[in-house]
Amino acid sequence: FPASQILDPLASGCHFLEGAMPFEVCTRFPPEPSGYLHIGHAKAVLLNDYYARRYKGRLIVRFDDTNPSKEKEEFQQSIVEDLKKLGVFPDVVTYTSDYFAQLKEYALWLIDNNLAFMDDTPQEEMQKERMARLNSKRRDMSPLDNRKYFDLMGSGDAEGAKWCLRAKVNMQSVNGTMRDPVIYRQNLTPHHRSGTTYKAYPTYDLACPIVDSVEGVTHALRTTEYNDRDEQYAWFQNALKLRRVRIHGFARMNFMYTELSKRKLTWFVENGEVTGWDDPRFPTVRGVVRRGVNVAALRGYILSQGASRRITLMEWNKFWAVNKKEIDDRAKRFMVVSKEGKETITITNAQDPSKNEFLNIDAHPKFPAVGKRLLKISSSVMVESSDIAGVALGENIVLSRWGVVKITKVEGGIEGEIVPDGDVKACKRKLTWLSESEQNIDVKLFEFDNLINKPALEEGENFKDFINTNNLAHMVVTGDAGMRLLKQNEVIQIERRGLYRVDKCYGRIGGAAKGGSGVGGDLGEE
Numbered sequence: 001f002p003a004s005q006i007l008d009p010l011a012s013g014c015h016f017l018e019g020a021m022p023f024e025v026c027t028r029f030p031p032e033p034s035g036y037l038h039i040g041h042a043k044a045v046l047l048n049d050y051y052a053r054r055y056k057g058r059l060i061v062r063f064d065d066t067n068p069s070k071e072k073e074e075f076q077q078s079i080v081e082d083l084k085k086l087g088v089f090p091d092v093v094t095y096t097s098d099y100f101a102q103l104k105e106y107a108l109w110l111i112d113n114n115l116a117f118m119d120d121t122p123q124e125e126m127q128k129e130r131m132a133r134l135n136s137k138r139r140d141m142s143p144l145d146n147r148k149y150f151d152l153m154g155s156g157d158a159e160g161a162k163w164c165l166r167a168k169v170n171m172q173s174v175n176g177t178m179r180d181p182v183i184y185r186q187n188l189t190p191h192h193r194s195g196t197t198y199k200a201y202p203t204y205d206l207a208c209p210i211v212d213s214v215e216g217v218t219h220a221l222r223t224t225e226y227n228d229r230d231e232q233y234a235w236f237q238n239a240l241k242l243r244r245v246r247i248h249g250f251a252r253m254n255f256m257y258t259e260l261s262k263r264k265l266t267w268f269v270e271n272g273e274v275t276g277w278d279d280p281r282f283p284t285v286r287g288v289v290r291r292g293v294n295v296a297a298l299r300g301y302i303l304s305q306g307a308s309r310r311i312t313l314m315e316w317n318k319f320w321a322v323n324k325k326e327i328d329d330r331a332k333r334f335m336v337v338s339k340e341g342k343e344t345i346t347i348t349n350a351q352d353p354s355k356n357e358f359l360n361i362d363a364h365p366k367f368p369a370v371g372k373r374l375l376k377i378s379s380s381v382m383v384e385s386s387d388i389a390g391v392a393l394g395e396n397i398v399l400s401r402w403g404v405v406k407i408t409k410v411e412g413g414i415e416g417e418i419v420p421d422g423d424v425k426a427c428k429r430k431l432t433w434l435s436e437s438e439q440n441i442d443v444k445l446f447e448f449d450n451l452i453n454k455p456a457l458e459e460g461e462n463f464k465d466f467i468n469t470n471n472l473a474h475m476v477v478t479g480d481a482g483m484r485l486l487k488q489n490e491v492i493q494i495e496r497r498g499l500y501r502v503d504k505c506y507g508r509i510g511g512a513a514k515g516g517s518g519v520g521g522d523l524g525e526e
């Protein structure tokens with residue numbers, strides 16, 4: 001991506017980070033390894049990466065793995081791979097779980113300093129007390145008793161499961177997140193990294209302000225739904241006498257007709273509504289890349305929105321337009337013909353087909369740099385019937401990339417002859433076509449639609465009531481021999497149909513010819 005375009009903050013809409021010093025900025029992206037990265041996460045990591053690079057600072061990617069019930073090695077691995085796909089190369093990769101011992105020390109320090117207490121109030125009642133701004137009856141327990149129950153909780157004892165640690169902040173606060181938040185609770189599920197060493201884990205609310213400060217983060221970029229938590233975040237850093245970290249809020253990125261929550265995406269996978277996390281209909285990084293999203297275009301698009309706090313509901317079509325601009329001048333052009341509804345034109349003065357004649361054409365008519373490719377010509381040319389319907393005797397038509405053909409017979413099979421130096425502009429019909437050839441292949445074209453049939457769900461609406469079941473179509477068409485050479489991920493344009501990304505290439509696995517099947521490549525649509 002042309003650096004000049006994204007490094008100008010005014011042009012790109014990116015704002016300067018408050019208090020940012022060149023060479024000193026440190027940002028972080030803290031994914032929870034509880035699902036695959038989606039385009040919303042892509043916005044978060046690309047912004048963090050942008051600021052780290054812009055100020056010649058550092059980017060930390062920190063796996064926020066404090067909840068063993070939700071996290072898995074598989075997800076962690078996928079995040080590492082997807083960051084590479086996005087072209088993000090963190091300076092440091094860390095794990096909140098590496099700080100478990102330290103976080104426990106901080107929790108004990110809060111207890112010893114009367115800033116945290118153990119509570120066994122049942123969850124529902126705790127919720128009510130929070131609403132009513134009532135102190136828990138355990139709030140004034142002595143540090144000694146608090147330590148006793150903290151140890152009980154941490155030992156994995158069933159009795160300890162009733163207890164959690166809460167920060168003693170302010171039950172009277174107008175800000176609900178300040179009303180003695182829970183900061184540690186028992187969980188017996190083995191952790192994918194620390195195993196069974198710990199039986200109680202810090203919550204995000206405790207871990208985040210501590211680890212951010214300890215790791216040297218200068219600017220914590222968070223989506224604006226965390227705004228209410230900013231006060232609490234600051235409280236922990238002050239209470240623990242830690243270096244303060246600046247918080248910079250930015251808007252979540254949402255797309256119309258698209259669900260981004262991991263819980264909902266997991267449902268689609270588990271219910272077989274999609275073929276996996278990399279399904280081209282899915283808004284995961286893998287999914288959109290498979291759908292044909294160009295990473296440079298995505299990066300540019302996201303950074304052009306900048307770190308504004310305005311909530312954004314994006315339209316896919318606007319993004320596709322940006323995407324198209326990025327890929328169009330590199331996409332080789334191909335022509336295909338439908339299997340059904342095709343018509344043959346006999347070209348009476350074409351070269352002898354036994355001589356295997358080819359035209360040497362530009363793969364992209366406007367950009368010669370894309371290269372050349374061979375296009376077979378013969379006396380037997382297939383076109384779409386709808387394109388040739390009603391053609392008149394004596395009419396001149398254009399076979400795209402080849403030339404003008406004068407129709408010499410229409411009854412009982414269409415015939416025509418090439419008109420050397422014919423006037424292309426004077427012809428009404430311009431046809432895509434293909435020579436009949438044993439070298440032609442079947443090509444499967446896919447077209448995708450949204451998984452959700454409503455632009456944005458309202459509060460209280462269940463996404464399962466808005467599933468678009470008609471979200472996939474495919475058809476098999478005939479392509480020319482040149483399509484055998486396409487590589488996986490290559491983006492091409494099929495003339496008059498659109499841009500496609502090669503999802504499976506022709507009969508090749510790992511570079512070795514597979515042979516036998518004779519079935520063509522599967523192409524994912526734009």
Ligand code: ATP
Pocket residue numbers: 029030031032033039040041043044064221222223251252253254260261262263
């Ligand atoms: P989900 O709600 O899908 O489970 P999450 O926000 O809990 O996602 P995390 O792995 O904790 O997932 O997110 C990592 C980072 O990505 C966080 O800083 C979060 O704010 C950010 N993020 C998540 N979703 C979006 C989004 N739609 N737009 C921008 N940033 C996002």
Ligand code: MG
Pocket residue numbers: 032
């Ligand atoms: Mg989260």
Ligand code: MG
Pocket residue numbers: none
């Ligand atoms: Mg979330």
